Amino acid sequence: MKKILVTGCGSLLGQGIIKTILSSNQSYEIFGTEYIKDSVGLYWVKKAYILPDILKKKVKLNNWYLKILKIIKRHKINYLIPGLDFELPILNKIKLKLEKNTKCKIIISEKKIIDICSDKWSTSEFLRKNNFAYPNSCLPNNLKYFLRNNKFPLIVKPRMSSTSRNIFLVRNKKELKLALEKCPKPVIQEYLFKKNNEYTCGVIFNPKKNICLSSVVLNRNLKNGNTIKATLEKNKNNKIISNFIVEVTKRLKPFGPLNFQLCLTKKGPVIFEINPRFSGTTPLRNIFGINEIQILLNSLENKKLKKLQLKQGTIYRYFSDYFIKKGFY
Ligand SMILES: Nc1ncnc2c1ncn2[C@@H]1O[C@H](COP(=O)(O)OP(=O)(O)O)[C@@H](O)[C@H]1O
Numbered sequence: 001m002k003k004i005l006v007t008g009c010g011s012l013l014g015q016g017i018i019k020t021i022l023s024s025n026q027s028y029e030i031f032g033t034e035y036i037k038d039s040v041g042l043y044w045v046k047k048a049y050i051l052p053d054i055l056k057k058k059v060k061l062n063n064w065y066l067k068i069l070k071i072i073k074r075h076k077i078n079y080l081i082p083g084l085d086f087e088l089p090i091l092n093k094i095k096l097k098l099e100k101n102t103k104c105k106i107i108i109s110e111k112k113i114i115d116i117c118s119d120k121w122s123t124s125e126f127l128r129k130n131n132f133a134y135p136n137s138c139l140p141n142n143l144k145y146f147l148r149n150n151k152f153p154l155i156v157k158p159r160m161s162s163t164s165r166n167i168f169l170v171r172n173k174k175e176l177k178l179a180l181e182k183c184p185k186p187v188i189q190e191y192l193f194k195k196n197n198e199y200t201c202g203v204i205f206n207p208k209k210n211i212c213l214s215s216v217v218l219n220r221n222l223k224n225g226n227t228i229k230a231t232l233e234k235n236k237n238n239k240i241i242s243n244f245i246v247e248v249t250k251r252l253k254p255f256g257p258l259n260f261q262l263c264l265t266k267k268g269p270v271i272f273e274i275n276p277r278f279s280g281t282t283p284l285r286n287i288f289g290i291n292e293i294q295i296l297l298n299s300l301e302n303k304k305l306k307k308l309q310l311k312q313g314t315i316y317r318y319f320s321d322y323f324i325k326k327g328f329y
């Protein structure tokens with residue numbers, strides 16, 4: 001049985017990855033790492049380990065590496081799947097060494113891709129330079145020129161952030177000035193949103209075979225930075241977006257997943273964020289008929305891929321409850 005280590009197994013993303021693996025029609029043994037004990041995800045894996053907090057200065061990269069190495073060796077882990085954004089650049093640094101010393105494959109893209117995706121200014125520049133539609137964007141030092149060609153409302157958001165933190169919709173110069181004061185390392189962007197035109201989408205790519213294994217397009221609504229409702233419909237828009245993200249993926253050539261957030265506009269699909277990892281909506285995609293994790297692992301193991309059967313419909317997300325017997329927490 002193949003063994004998978006999910007990092008950040010307590011995070012929403014980590015939990016989604018675990019749920020998706022558990023509902024695949026192959027059995028895997030799942031292990032986890034975390035930084036904090038208090039999350040249900042730790043109870044869904046065979047064994048969860050607490051890692052030293054790598055974001056603290058006193059924690060050295062090598063100690064963190066040795067701890068992960070020990071877990072991978074002890075359980076003969078086959079795949080490591082990252083469940084935390086901040087770990088991506090760190091895992092990238094230890095990838096070669098870790099893969100040389102174990103039989104574990106880290107599901108992570110090259111540094112170049114992580115760099116493009118982790119900075120929203122770099123993302124829009126990548127799209128522009130590669131002749132894809134892009135959100136008109138500027139950095140504060142180019143604001144004067146940008147305002148000549150772009151009208152309010154505008155979006156001010158951090159170049160590096162997540163879950164909709166510090167996003168400002170500004171309607172005039174006064175609001176723009178205030179937002180720029182409050183927003184850490186901002187990028188200023190044209191406002192792309194119109195009712196119901198936001199999508200979360202994913203493509204799975206196998207760079208060894210140079211093929212896109214799947215693509216999924218979900219129309220979505222957000223609450224507090226997370227998807228609360230997602231709809232899959234096979235229609236013209238879905239096809240346009242799917243073709244577009246496949247083209248962008250072929251240009252980036254990730255190792256495994258790319259996750260796109262975009263608005264469908266008059267310019268066509270305009271991507272405003274790319275995550276080079278599995279998405280928080282991976283378990284929803286699975287319910288719609290695309291188990292992205294299984295699709296990738298099957299392809300890496302040269303197993304025959306089944307024809308995908310997409311289910312059309314809507315998923316609502318809701319809180320749920322999980323009981324843990326006394327003595328187990
Ligand atoms: N240029 C934009 N136009 C309209 N809405 C945007 C734009 N950029 C971001 N948003 C809104 O803010 C949300 C969070 O922005 P995003 O770039 O995805 O950053 P985060 O890393 O915080 O998820 C998006 O899901 C979208 O609803």
Ligand SMILES: [Mg+2]
Nearest residue numbers: 163164261273
């Ligand atoms: Mg986002």
